[in-house]
Amino acid sequence: MSDAIGIKEIEAAAERLAGHARRTPLLSSPLLDEIAGRRVFVKAECLQHTGSFKFRGAWSAISNLPKKTRGVIAFSSGNHAQGVALAAQRHGLPAVIVMPQDAPQLKLANTAALGAEVVLYVRGKENRDEIGERLAEERGLTLIRPFDDPDVIAGQGTAGLEIAEQMAGEDVGALDVISCCGGGGLTSGIALALADRRPDWSVRTAEPENFDDVARSLETGEVQENPREDGSICDAIVTPRPGKLTFPILKRLCGPGLVATDEECLQAMAIAFLRLKIVLEPGGAAALAAALFRKDQIEGESVVVVASGGNVDPGLFASALQQYGR
Amino acid sequence: MSDAIGIKEIEAAAERLAGHARRTPLLSSPLLDEIAGRRVFVKAECLQHTGSFKFRGAWSAISNLPKKTRGVIAFSSGNHAQGVALAAQRHGLPAVIVMPQDAPQLKLANTAALGAEVVLYVRGKENRDEIGERLAEERGLTLIRPFDDPDVIAGQGTAGLEIAEQMAGEDVGALDVISCCGGGGLTSGIALALADRRPDWSVRTAEPENFDDVARSLETGEVQENPREDGSICDAIVTPRPGKLTFPILKRLCGPGLVATDEECLQAMAIAFLRLKIVLEPGGAAALAAALFRKDQIEGESVVVVASGGNVDPGLFASALQQYGR
Numbered sequence: 001m002s003d004a005i006g007i008k009e010i011e012a013a014a015e016r017l018a019g020h021a022r023r024t025p026l027l028s029s030p031l032l033d034e035i036a037g038r039r040v041f042v043k044a045e046c047l048q049h050t051g052s053f054k055f056r057g058a059w060s061a062i063s064n065l066p067k068k069t070r071g072v073i074a075f076s077s078g079n080h081a082q083g084v085a086l087a088a089q090r091h092g093l094p095a096v097i098v099m100p101q102d103a104p105q106l107k108l109a110n111t112a113a114l115g116a117e118v119v120l121y122v123r124g125k126e127n128r129d130e131i132g133e134r135l136a137e138e139r140g141l142t143l144i145r146p147f148d149d150p151d152v153i154a155g156q157g158t159a160g161l162e163i164a165e166q167m168a169g170e171d172v173g174a175l176d177v178i179s180c181c182g183g184g185g186l187t188s189g190i191a192l193a194l195a196d197r198r199p200d201w202s203v204r205t206a207e208p209e210n211f212d213d214v215a216r217s218l219e220t221g222e223v224q225e226n227p228r229e230d231g232s233i234c235d236a237i238v239t240p241r242p243g244k245l246t247f248p249i250l251k252r253l254c255g256p257g258l259v260a261t262d263e264e265c266l267q268a269m270a271i272a273f274l275r276l277k278i279v280l281e282p283g284g285a286a287a288l289a290a291a292l293f294r295k296d297q298i299e300g301e302s303v304v305v306v307a308s309g310g311n312v313d314p315g316l317f318a319s320a321l322q323q324y325g326r
Numbered sequence: 327m328s329d330a331i332g333i334k335e336i337e338a339a340a341e342r343l344a345g346h347a348r349r350t351p352l353l354s355s356p357l358l359d360e361i362a363g364r365r366v367f368v369k370a371e372c373l374q375h376t377g378s379f380k381f382r383g384a385w386s387a388i389s390n391l392p393k394k395t396r397g398v399i400a401f402s403s404g405n406h407a408q409g410v411a412l413a414a415q416r417h418g419l420p421a422v423i424v425m426p427q428d429a430p431q432l433k434l435a436n437t438a439a440l441g442a443e444v445v446l447y448v449r450g451k452e453n454r455d456e457i458g459e460r461l462a463e464e465r466g467l468t469l470i471r472p473f474d475d476p477d478v479i480a481g482q483g484t485a486g487l488e489i490a491e492q493m494a495g496e497d498v499g500a501l502d503v504i505s506c507c508g509g510g511g512l513t514s515g516i517a518l519a520l521a522d523r524r525p526d527w528s529v530r531t532a533e534p535e536n537f538d539d540v541a542r543s544l545e546t547g548e549v550q551e552n553p554r555e556d557g558s559i560c561d562a563i564v565t566p567r568p569g570k571l572t573f574p575i576l577k578r579l580c581g582p583g584l585v586a587t588d589e590e591c592l593q594a595m596a597i598a599f600l601r602l603k604i605v606l607e608p609g610g611a612a613a614l615a616a617a618l619f620r621k622d623q624i625e626g627e628s629v630v631v632v633a634s635g636g637n638v639d640p641g642l643f644a645s646a647l648q649q650y651g652r
Binding site for chain 1: 345348349350351353355356357360370372373375377412432436439440495596599600602603604605606636637640641643644647648651652
C-alpha cells in the first residue's frame with residue numbers, strides 16, 4: 001500500500017470490484033430538470049450494496065489485503081460500517097465496527113445483521129480513532145479507514161469511472177459533478193478518475209451548512225475544522241476535518257465547495273422520492289439539494305449529482321415526505 | 327400491426343427502445359433473502375422513465391406508428407398515462423389521456439406535467455373505453471391500448487430480455503419470475519421473452535387479494551371478471567378482466583397465479599425502502615409481497631420479482647413506513 005493514488009490504482013480497483021459492486025444507474029427526469037433549471041443526472045449510489053457508495057471502498061481495500069489477514073476493524077457512523085461488514089463477510093473475514101451510540105438505528109441494526117461485531121462509543125466524548133486502534137492491536141485486526149486510505153479512495157473513484165462511461169453518449173455542454181462530501185474519500189476518488197477521463201468537467205463538493213469544513217478549507221487553502229460534530233441530520237457526511245490524503249487531492253482538482261441546509265436536504269429527499277423513486281438519506285441528498293437550491297453557484301449547463309447513500313430511518317423519511325412531498 | 331407476438335417482435339421492440347428506455351437494475355440484498363427464505367432478485371422497473379415499466383410499451387407502440395399519425399390517446403389510472411405522455415412528447419406528438427377522477431394525485435399531476443391533456447371520468451360509472459374511442463375518432467388520434475396491443479406487449483417483453491441477460495452470470499437453481507399483473511401486458515411480454523430465452527424458468531402473476539381475476543382465470547382456464555374495480559390501494563394493477571390478447575399467452579406460459587393483500591403490499595413497500603432503497607407503489611409491490619409472504623406457494627430456489635412501479639402518493643408511503651418500517 002502506498003500513498004500514491006492515480007488513475008491506475010482506480011482502474012485496478014475497478015477490476016477487483018467487477019462482479020461484486022453494483023454498477024449503479026444514472027437517473028434523470030424531465031420534471032427534475034425543470035426544478036433545477038438545467039439537466040440533472042443522478043448517480044444513484046443509494047442503490048449500491050448496503051445502500052451507499054461505501055461498499056466500493058471497503059471492497060477495494062479488503063480485496064487488496066494480504067492473505068494472512070485475521071480480520072478487519074472500522075469506525076463509522078454507519079455507511080462505511082455496513083460496507084466493511086458486507087465486504088468482510090464475503091471475503092470470509094471477521095469484522096469489528098466501532099460506531100457512535102447515536103448512529104441511526106437502521107445503520108446499527110444492519111451492520112450487526114451483516115455479521116459484524118458492533119462496539120459503541122459516545123460521539124464528542126470518546127475518540128473513535130483511539131478505540132479503533134487499540135482494538136486493532138489487541139486482536140490483530142487490520143484497520144480499514146473510512147477515507148484516508150489509498151485503496152479506499154481508489155475504490156470510491158470507480159464511481160467516477162462509471163459516470164464518465166455512462167455520460168459518454170450525452171450531449172450536455174459544460175458540466176459540474178457534485179458529490180456529497182464528508183472526509184473526502186468519494187469526492188477525491190471521483191475527482192482523480194475524472195481528471196483522467198473528463199478533465200473538462202468541474203468537480204464540486206456538497207456539505208451540510210455549519211459543517212462545511214471542506215468548503216472553508218478549499219476557500220482558505222488550509223485545513224479547517226468543524227466547531228462540533230453533532231447537530232446535523234446529515235450524519236453520513238459530518239467529519240471533524242478533511243482527510244490528510246484527501247484534502248490535497250480536493251485542493252488540486254475541485255472547484256469551490258457548495259453547502260445545503262438540513263431543510264434543503266429533506267426537500268431534496270422528497271423530490272428524489274417523487275421524481276426518481278429512490279430513497280436518499282439527508283447526507284446522501286446534499287449534492288442534489290445543492291443542485292436544486294444553490295443554482296446560482298453552479299456554472300455548468302448540466303450537472304451530475306452523486307446521491308451517495310439511502311440509509312435513513314423510516315420516521316425521518318416519513319417526516320420529509322409530510323413536509324415536502326407535494 | 328398484427329396480432330402475432332413472439333420473440334422477433336420483442337427483439338424489434340428492444341431495438342426501438344435502445345437509448346430511450348432505461349435498462350433498469352436487478353437489485354438484491356442478503357437481508358431481503360433472509361426474509362424470503364430464498365434468493366430474491368428485484369427488477370426495479372420503478373426506476374424506469376416515468377416511474378413504471380409502462381414507458382417501455384408506450385415507446386414501443388408510439389415509435390412504430392405510421393408517420394402520418396396526428397396524435398395519440400390513452401386511458402389509464404396513471405402509469406400507462408405517464409408512459410404514453412412522455413413517449414408522445416419525445417416523438418413530438420400531442421397526447422390526450424383519459425384518467426379516472428380518483429387516480430392518485432401524483433399520477434394526475436405528472437401526466438399533465440409531461441405535456442398531456444388529461445380528461446377525467448368516473449370509475450365504475452362511465453366506460454373509459456367508450457370515452458377514449460369517441461375522442462380518438464373526433465380528433466383523429468390513435469388509441470394506445472394499455473395491454474391489448476401487440477406492440478405494447480412486445481415493449482413490456484423487453485424487461486424479460488433484460489432479466490435473462492442480467493441473470494446470466496448467476497447460479498441460482500430453479501427459478502420463478504413473479505410479475506405484478508393487471509391486464510397482463512407486462513407478464514405476457516415477459517413470459518414470451520423468457521419462453522425463448524429461459525424456458526426452464528416458471529413465470530407467475532401476482533395480484534391484489536379480491537382482485538385476482540387472472541389467478542382465477544388461470545385456475546379455471548376461462549376468463550373470469552373482478553366483481554368490482556374500486557376498493558384496492560393497488561390501483562395500478564386492478565383491471566376488470568385479463569386482456570383478450572394477453573390471456574391466451576398467460577394461459578399457455580404461466581404457472582398458478584399468486585395473490586397478496588393490501589397490507590402485505592404495504593409491508594413489502596417498507597421492506598423495499600429499508601433493504602433496497604427504492605420507492606414502490608402498492609400495485610408495484612405485489613410481486614415482492616408474494617415472494618415474501620406466500621413462500622409456500624413458490625417452488626423455485628430463487629425468485630426474480632418484477633417491481634413494476636413507484637408512483638405512490640407521499641401520504642400513503644409515509645403510512646406504510648409508519649406501520650411497517652422497522
